[in-house]
Amino acid sequence: MSGVSGETVRRVNAMTARWAQAVTEGTVFSAPGVWPLLAFLADGAAGPARAELAGALGVPADRAAGAAREVLAGLASVSGLDAALGLWTHHGLALREEWRAGLPAGVHGRFGDDLVTAQERLDAWAAERTGGLVERMPVTLTREARMVLAGALALRTRWRQPFAELPLRPDSGPWRGRTLRGLHRRSVRPDRVGVTGTPDGFVTALTVPGDNGVDVHLLLGEERMAPGRVLAAGVGVVERGLPLTGGGTLPHGHVGPGLHVEQQPAATPEPRTLDVRTVAYEVRADHDLLALSGLFGLTTATDTRAGHFPGVSARPLAVGEARQSAVARFGALGFRAAAVTAVMPVAAAGVPKFRYETTVVRVTFDRPFGFLATDRDSRLVLTAGWITDPTPHPGVPATL
Numbered sequence: 001m002s003g004v005s006g007e008t009v010r011r012v013n014a015m016t017a018r019w020a021q022a023v024t025e026g027t028v029f030s031a032p033g034v035w036p037l038l039a040f041l042a043d044g045a046a047g048p049a050r051a052e053l054a055g056a057l058g059v060p061a062d063r064a065a066g067a068a069r070e071v072l073a074g075l076a077s078v079s080g081l082d083a084a085l086g087l088w089t090h091h092g093l094a095l096r097e098e099w100r101a102g103l104p105a106g107v108h109g110r111f112g113d114d115l116v117t118a119q120e121r122l123d124a125w126a127a128e129r130t131g132g133l134v135e136r137m138p139v140t141l142t143r144e145a146r147m148v149l150a151g152a153l154a155l156r157t158r159w160r161q162p163f164a165e166l167p168l169r170p171d172s173g174p175w176r177g178r179t180l181r182g183l184h185r186r187s188v189r190p191d192r193v194g195v196t197g198t199p200d201g202f203v204t205a206l207t208v209p210g211d212n213g214v215d216v217h218l219l220l221g222e223e224r225m226a227p228g229r230v231l232a233a234g235v236g237v238v239e240r241g242l243p244l245t246g247g248g249t250l251p252h253g254h255v256g257p258g259l260h261v262e263q264q265p266a267a268t269p270e271p272r273t274l275d276v277r278t279v280a281y282e283v284r285a286d287h288d289l290l291a292l293s294g295l296f297g298l299t300t301a302t303d304t305r306a307g308h309f310p311g312v313s314a315r316p317l318a319v320g321e322a323r324q325s326a327v328a329r330f331g332a333l334g335f336r337a338a339a340v341t342a343v344m345p346v347a348a349a350g351v352p353k354f355r356y357e358t359t360v361v362r363v364t365f366d367r368p369f370g371f372l373a374t375d376r377d378s379r380l381v382l383t384a385g386w387i388t389d390p391t392p393h394p395g396v397p398a399t400l
Helices: 006-020 031-044 047-057 061-076 115-129 227-238 289-296
Strands: 027-029 081-090 108-111 147-158 164-168 180-187 193-198 201-209 214-221 253-256 259-266 273-279 281-288 317-330 334-347 356-364 369-375 381-387
Touching: 006 031, 006 047, 006 061, 006 227, 006 289, 006 381, 027 281, 027 317, 027 334, 031 047, 031 061, 031 147, 031 289, 031 317, 031 334, 031 381, 047 061, 061 081, 081 115, 108 115, 115 147, 115 334, 147 214, 147 381, 193 227, 193 253, 201 227, 201 253, 214 227, 227 369, 227 381, 281 289, 281 381, 289 317, 317 369, 317 381, 334 381
Parallel strands: 081 108, 273 356
Antiparallel strands: 027 381, 081 147, 147 334, 164 180, 180 273, 193 201, 201 214, 214 369, 253 259, 259 356, 281 317, 317 334, 369 381
């Protein structure tokens, strides 16, 4: 991802890790979908709201707009990722030119008092920018709405090595007794999987490379670990802040959650191989960002008794809604994800013969696990999620 500093990547990934701590069920979310919007708001904020937004971003407010442009430009450089920013203002709201000029060109539209027509336009923008994965804008216009600042991300990658689709029937855990759309493949790259230790327990991490510089990391922690701890460990692995012992050097036996190294008979001499079994999934989630207002620096900004964004407009404004809708699909051929985030200020994701033995590193994801979709070069986490309800096996081929 060109043009984005490592420090900015770490700031956005830090929001991913903090957001993950609130995860308790199956979900998908995108911090890069939120971070630039908050940064543009911080640029126009004042007082406690400005300080809170700067704290959530990890960057001084007077540098926030520049960092937001840096992130948006970097996202635009990621192969397989489409990113867009949109701004719509009520015809009665005059923006300060200094603030509007800090946004990318060509993103500003207007809406009037016909809220039905305006909402249709916003919903159409969300659907178009995500290829139909997210069908509508996550916020709904009201009479008090004066502005909508929105971002959309749509990500697609195909696996370098597709999976074969086979039924998977877990014999233990929450998915016991279900017949799932299982995915299987074997490769000669055992170091695609590894295990790391954290204060909360061990985490197994598998990298599934896409064909365009995007990787999806599957993360399985010990059963007692909270989802947020597993996902945070995954962020540490992606950023190379947590050491990962690769499958090529692991000893025989049960070496990590869902991870075994064992001897198996082989018809010919073979190197150590990696055997992966996981599940297809589609997960959707809608997030009310104001329910986690402290995480996103929006606590003061929601107080409608006063205006908090004098740098945006002379009219007193407060944040009335802030939401994200996200989706992710993982299948035999590849991965797709999308997120639309919107902040709405208002007025104040035969049997052969065996002669040899080979070492097989076998990893199985047959109970709830996490995932991170990342840009390979910058290690920016584009989407993250937790899988609790995988796709059932329908007896038909998978499509991407």
